[in-house]
Amino acid sequence: MSIEKGTLTISSAGRSPWYNTDGSNTESYLIGIAGGSASGKTSVAERILKNLNVPWVVIISMDSFYNILSPEDSKLAHANNFDFDVPAAFDFETLFDCLTKLKQGKSVEIPIYNFNTHSRENRTKTVYGANVIIFEGIFALYDKRIMELMDLKIFVDTDADIRLARRLKRDIAERGRELEGILQQYTRFVKPSYDDFVQPTVKNADVIIPRGLENAVAIDLITKHVQKQLQDLPLKHRWSLAKMDYGNVLPPNVTVLKETNQIKGIHTIIRDVNTPRDDFIFYSERLSTLIIETGLSHLPFQDETAITPVGHEYKGKAFKGTICGVSILRAGSTMETGLMRVLQDVKIGKLLIQTDPRSGEPQLHYCKLPANVNKYNILLMDATVGTGAASLMAIRVLRDHDVPEENIIFLTFLAASAGLHVLANAFPKVKIVTSMVDPVLSPETLWIEPGIGNFGED
Numbered sequence: 408m409s410i411e412k413g414t415l416t417i418s419s420a421g422r423s424p425w426y427n428t429d430g431s432n433t434e435s436y437l438i439g440i441a442g443g444s445a446s447g448k449t450s451v452a453e454r455i456l457k458n459l460n461v462p463w464v465v466i467i468s469m470d471s472f473y474n475i476l477s478p479e480d481s482k483l484a485h486a487n488n489f490d491f492d493v494p495a496a497f498d499f500e501t502l503f504d505c506l507t508k509l510k511q512g513k514s515v516e517i518p519i520y521n522f523n524t525h526s527r528e529n530r531t532k533t534v535y536g537a538n539v540i541i542f543e544g545i546f547a548l549y550d551k552r553i554m555e556l557m558d559l560k561i562f563v564d565t566d567a568d569i570r571l572a573r574r575l576k577r578d579i580a581e582r583g584r585e586l587e588g589i590l591q592q593y594t595r596f597v598k599p600s601y602d603d604f605v606q607p608t609v610k611n612a613d614v615i616i617p618r619g620l621e622n623a624v625a626i627d628l629i630t631k632h633v634q635k636q637l638q639d640l641p642l643k644h645r646w647s648l649a650k651m652d653y654g655n656v657l658p659p660n661v662t663v664l665k666e667t668n669q670i671k672g673i674h675t676i677i678r679d680v681n682t683p684r685d686d687f688i689f690y691s692e693r694l695s696t697l698i699i700e701t702g703l704s705h706l707p708f709q710d711e712t713a714i715t716p717v718g719h720e721y722k723g724k725a726f727k728g729t730i731c732g733v734s735i736l737r738a739g740s741t742m743e744t745g746l747m748r749v750l751q752d753v754k755i756g757k758l759l760i761q762t763d764p765r766s767g768e769p770q771l772h773y774c775k776l777p778a779n780v781n782k783y784n785i786l787l788m789d790a791t792v793g794t795g796a797a798s799l800m801a802i803r804v805l806r807d808h809d810v811p812e813e814n815i816i817f818l819t820f821l822a823a824s825a826g827l828h829v830l831a832n833a834f835p836k837v838k839i840v841t842s843m844v845d846p847v848l849s850p851e852t853l854w855i856e857p858g859i860g861n862f863g864e865d
């Protein structure tokens with residue numbers, strides 16, 4: 408579990424497919440928890456998260472979306488004379504944008520709020536991959552558009568004197584406040600705003616939890632309800648992908664290297680079970696260079712004129728964008744050496760996708776992509792494509808980070824025809840380059856036949 412002020416994420420296990428076989432995203436489950444300050448919203452959210460006992464759950468705190476204060480307002484805030492308890496204190500636009508994207512399965516940057524300085528920190532927290540989002544805050548059930556995103560709306564109803572007692576303790580211990588200031592802020596702003604704005608939102612709740620965390624029965628009922636809603640997950644893909652009938656013609660976005668004797672010769676070596684490891688590495692690196700060079704020809708080049716050493720113009724081409732290589736670990740990293748040879752100083756991202764031995768489905772374990780990855784042309788590298796299930800997941804991850812489909816070039820040593828169709832059906836604008844296509848997926852194991860082996864799992 409990783410904890411950061413304002414957000415909390417659990418991702419102790421791999422993430423099973425969260426999208427449909429056609430590549431489209433499913434929506435995450437969003438729970439809203441409102442209530443007065445120190446009513447126990449965060450504590451209830453953490454308890455639901457713990458009891459749910461499913462991976463890939465995130466808690467988003469509304470505090471992260473306090474407005475940035477002007478210097479004058481900041482002075483007032485430091486003197487406990489600023490009203491943080493009215494809806495106008497929050498940046499609802501950014502909040503709506505973030506929750507919408509998270510619900511759609513996108514990666515988002517969440518501001519980090521500092522109560523001591525009454526300001527946002529310079530850094531943000533990246534949140535990606537939430538199957539369940541728990542959003543808590545005093546105005547969680549205030550904005551109509553935000554409530555429309557929610558699958559379950561909860562109000563934590565705790566007595567005012569208990570809330571004040573807890574707030575006193577917490578604000579002194581955690582938020583750098585003093586007794587006098589807390590009481591001043593409470594009587595002037597917190598209490599009247601609760602009565603005027605927060606308490607009336609109780610009518611928007613599906614469930615009211617009296618006494619907050621102490622109400623184990625209510626939390627248990629809520630947990631069971633959410634678990635029931637989630638029971639359709641995880642989605643089962645690999646076998647249904649393999650069963651589809653794709654015909655014999657390859658999709659138009661697929662480029663297969665010309666089957667020269669040279670390519671066949673390299674394949675003969677790297678497919679041979681008796682090839683020594685060093686030879687295997689040497690020849691697969693050679694092959695990867697050829698695949699990468701072919702992939703690069705799909706980049707959007709512009710006209711460019713060079714002056715030759717003998718003073719003549721050469722009307723050529725230049726690529727002006729930036730490239731990022733993304734390896735699907737562990738097998739896709741085999742292509743990284745070839746990539747470095749072709750493109751020095753290229754940025755590299757990594758996705759660890761492994762097959763869950765119980766379900767046979769791919770699972771996302773790790774995702775490390777450069778900041779603003781959507782600004783790059785991506786060379787996505789996977790050693791082999793069998794059913795296409797793992798590659799589909801990798802492209803979905805890039806799309807969730809707003810990488811345009813047409814900016815993705817997918818590179819692979821060997822693909823089964825079925826897998827290529829799966830990728831092309833889901834993401835027709837992704838360009839795919841493979842050095843060879845094998846016709847068969849074993850009906851028992853879904854392995855590519857005759858296959859290549861040694862590159863790890865697909």
Ligand SMILES: Nc1ncnc2c1ncn2[C@@H]1O[C@H](COP(=O)(O)OP(=O)(O)O)[C@@H](O)[C@H]1O
Pocket residue numbers: 442443444445446447448449450451573574577619620621
């Ligand atoms: N049932 C409870 N018993 C004792 N302390 C609690 C209980 N629920 C919450 N607290 C404490 O009260 C403070 C405020 O709770 P929190 O869940 O952060 O409220 P909120 O998110 O609504 O502001 C925290 O210090 C928390 O540990």
Ligand SMILES: Nc1ccn([C@@H]2O[C@H](COP(=O)(O)O)[C@@H](O)[C@H]2O)c(=O)n1
Pocket residue numbers: 443444445448470473484491492521522524525526544545597
């Ligand atoms: N700079 C700030 C911002 C907000 N507050 C108070 O925080 C309360 C909301 O947070 P909870 O975790 O208690 O829900 C709200 O009542 C504000 O008064 C603050 O003191 N300083």
